[in-house]
Amino acid sequence: xxxxxxxxxxxxxxxxxxxxxxxxxxxxxxxxxxxxxxxxxxxxxxxxxxxxxxxxxxxxxxxxxxxxxxxxxxxxxxxxxxxxxxxxxxxxxxxxxxxxxxxxxxxxxxxxxxxxxxxxxxxxxxxxxxxxxxxxxxxxxxxxxxxxxxxxxxxxxxxxxxxxxxxxxxxxxxxxxxxxxxxxxxxxxxxxxxxxxxxxxxxxxxxxxxxxxxxxxxxxxxxxxxxxxxxxxxxxxxxxxxxxxxxxxxxxxxxxxxxxxxxxxxxxxxxxxxxxxxxxxxxxxxxxxxxxxxxxxxxxxxxxxxxxxxxxxxxxxxxxxxxxxxxxxxxxxxxxxxxxxxxxxxxxxx
Numbered sequence: 001x002x003x004x005x006x007x008x009x010x011x012x013x014x015x016x017x018x019x020x021x022x023x024x025x026x027x028x029x030x031x032x033x034x035x036x037x038x039x040x041x042x043x044x045x046x047x048x049x050x051x052x053x054x055x056x057x058x059x060x061x062x063x064x065x066x067x068x069x070x071x072x073x074x075x076x077x078x079x080x081x082x083x084x085x086x087x088x089x090x091x092x093x094x095x096x097x098x099x100x101x102x103x104x105x106x107x108x109x110x111x112x113x114x115x116x117x118x119x120x121x122x123x124x125x126x127x128x129x130x131x132x133x134x135x136x137x138x139x140x141x142x143x144x145x146x147x148x149x150x151x152x153x154x155x156x157x158x159x160x161x162x163x164x165x166x167x168x169x170x171x172x173x174x175x176x177x178x179x180x181x182x183x184x185x186x187x188x189x190x191x192x193x194x195x196x197x198x199x200x201x202x203x204x205x206x207x208x209x210x211x212x213x214x215x216x217x218x219x220x221x222x223x224x225x226x227x228x229x230x231x232x233x234x235x236x237x238x239x240x241x242x243x244x245x246x247x248x249x250x251x252x253x254x255x256x257x258x259x260x261x262x263x264x265x266x267x268x269x270x271x272x273x274x275x276x277x278x279x280x281x282x283x284x285x286x287x288x289x290x291x292x293x294x295x296x297x298x299x300x301x302x303x304x305x306x307x308x309x310x311x312x313x314x315x316x317x318x319x320x321x322x323x324x325x326x327x328x329x330x331x332x333x334x335x336x337x338x339x340x341x342x343x344x345x346x347x348x349x350x
Contacts, residue, residue: 029307042325045316056096082134098150110147122147143191162212164195173213175202216264228261256293263314
């Protein structure tokens, strides 16, 4: 492989972080996906049954381009699955964040409308799939304020709401559970607002008033639910019974170099947990047994040239590679800039 100037800039930046922070050895990027302007805000990711990565692209940074759901094939080539429709009430583009593949093979997408309104207009959407192609987009759940992560587990779809309301202190957030059998586009579920609906299965309090609460979410091989607490930089684990009710809770990790806990994923081969740290411009690995946090990648805030991190929001493990979407939002002193990228890190030899 030929390495350009950007690659060596990335290596140098990582070296500077190690020297300045005394961190353990960090993993330099092994590549990147350089997206065109029409896909300028990459975010949620999940691996489909065929091994392709499904990527949500809300285009929040430049919404003259419509929101998309994209596919990244085994050769890291990007193609479109579907353009999401404008919200009928807010007249704003769909805000796809979390995305999951249900047991029925369809895609379930969180439409976060909180970037453009303080009303409860966020939704759960379904992209109906057949033979790898989108057949249409359905509205399944309405009345969320800040829909975020989505996970599919068993016969249900789980949706994170990063804030139940605007005023509660400590901040209240949580997770909803919807059984596939009750999701009917002809009669969408209209939630009671502010976390008062019976579909809520997990509730989280966040002490940090400056940022959101519940964020990334994933299930391990034993059926435990992991939820990131963005503002308090915590990773929660919830044990659920067969009815989806919480029967156990533990804070697995807090801090240890994490400034925030945004999106997350679990490596299906090792069970290790990867967390995107938006505020720390880093990716961390958490041991689910000990709670030890290891910083995998971290660099100073910049443009993301050469595969460097640029305000990461979501990790995704495919094979021996870790893909990290750089949402690059104009928050915490960050500037939105080119490239529009997904960083790639090699975790181990194949």
